[in-house]
Amino acid sequence: MKDRPTLSDMTAFMAIVAHRSFSKAAQELGQSPSTLSHMxxxxxxxxxxxxxxxxxxSVSTTEAGDQLATRLRPVLKDFDLAIDEIGALRGRPSGxxxxxxxxxxxxxxxxxxVPTFLARYPEMSLDLVTDGMLSDIIAKGFDAGIRLGDDVPRDMIAIRFGGDVRFVPVASPLYIAANPAPTTPEDLRHHTCIRFRLPSGRLFHWEFEKHxxxxxxxxxxxxxxxxxxxxxxxxADGLGIAYLSDDVARSFIQRGALRLVLEDWCPAIPGLFLYYPGHRHVPPGLRAFIDVLKERS
Incomplete structure (x- = not known):
């Protein structure tokens, strides 16, 4: 191939694949959508x-585009690692x-x-992605993921932070006034509940434990x-009982918009974990982020 693609070409292509959008990729790279389209x-x-x-x-990959993206992800990741390693020789993570x-x-x-990390390491940038899915962080080109302990793949190194969490059923005072509050989880079968659909499409089952x-x-x-x-x-609008993490429910409870039900059936469970593949070199930026995470937890 006489006119070989450049690193800029490949970086632009991978940004478009990641965002499935020319405009979002252009924002990430600081270029115009028309420039990316031309590239x-x-x-x-x-x-x-x-x-x-x-x-x-919409934007999607062809069979050839999907094959190219699959081969490019580890290549560009290794390129980023090389830059990070050279940056580490200066004693300051970058990238x-x-x-x-x-x-x-x-x-x-x-x-x-995040505020502490970015202030301490001004040459670092964070790309935090909330796709709602339990993504394969290696296949998707992420340095790390954050999930509840039960959702962390077993072959990953996991670091706990943020303390325990609870999932609790809550209802508005209006709903409780019109419907006797449940005293056991089985009573929920006779209530109006607000169901939660997981990114996989499966409906989430409410889980309880006592004695x-x-x-x-x-x-x-x-x-x-x-x-x-x-x-x-x-x-809070009285549409039924919801099963929420205490972080989400807390502000509603504090202002009286929601009340706890079945609280004694809701023990705390291990909370969030940052995880990353143990068989790969850990970039200096990730090491620095982990240090701040441990410090602030």
């Missing part, structure tokens, strides 16, 4: 094959750290860890949502 057309011309399907509403997480976990990081007895309930209810924040608002 992709040139890349396709150089390689002699179409890499992306483009419509006015971009990509972390996949849930919305709730990133809110927690933004309140404590060594564990119960999992597939609750009934006409309303299903995929956001705990929206579930909290719906419950």
């Amino acid at each position: 992709v057309r040139n890349l396709e011309a150089k390689m002699g094959v179409r890499l992306l399907h483009r419509t006015t509403r 971009t750290l990509r972390i996949n997480s849930s919305d709730i976990a990133i809110r927690l990081l933004l309140a404590s860890v 060594g007895q564990s119960i999992s309930i597939d609750v009934p209810g006409p309303l299903t949502l995929d956001s705990m924040s929206l579930m909290a608002e719906a419950a």
Whole structure:
């Protein structure tokens, strides 16, 4: 191939693949969408094959584009590691750290860890992605992920932070006034519940434990949502009982918009973990982030 693609071509292509959007990729790279579109057309011309399907509403990879992206991810990751290692010789981490997480976990990081990290390491950038999925962080090109302990893959190194969490059923005073509060988890089968759909499409079962007895309930209810924040608002509006993390429910409870039910059936469980592959070199930026995470937890 006489006119070989450049690193800039490949970086632009991978940004578009990651965001599935020319405009979002352009924002990340600091270029215009038209410039990226021109770069992709040139890349396709150089390689002699179409890499992306483009419509006015969506961008997706062709078979060739998917194959190229799969091969490029580790290559570009190794390139970033090489730059990071050279930067580490100066004693200052630099580059971009990509972390996949849930919305709730990133809110927690933004309140404590992120400001300290960015102030301490001004040459570092953070790319925090909330896709709502339990993504394969290696396949998707992330440096680390953050999830509840039960969701962390067994082959990963995991670092706990943020303390224990609880998931609790809550309802508005209006709902409780019209419906006797449940006294056991089985009573929920006779209540209007707000159901939660996981990113996989599966409906989440509510889990309870008391005196060594564990119960999992597939609750009934006409309303299903995929956001705990929206579930909290719906419950506060009297639409039923919701099962929320205490971090989401806390502000609603404090202002009297929601009340706890079945509290004695809701023990605390191990909370969030940052995890990363143990068989790879740990970038200096990730090491620095872990240090701040431990310090602020």
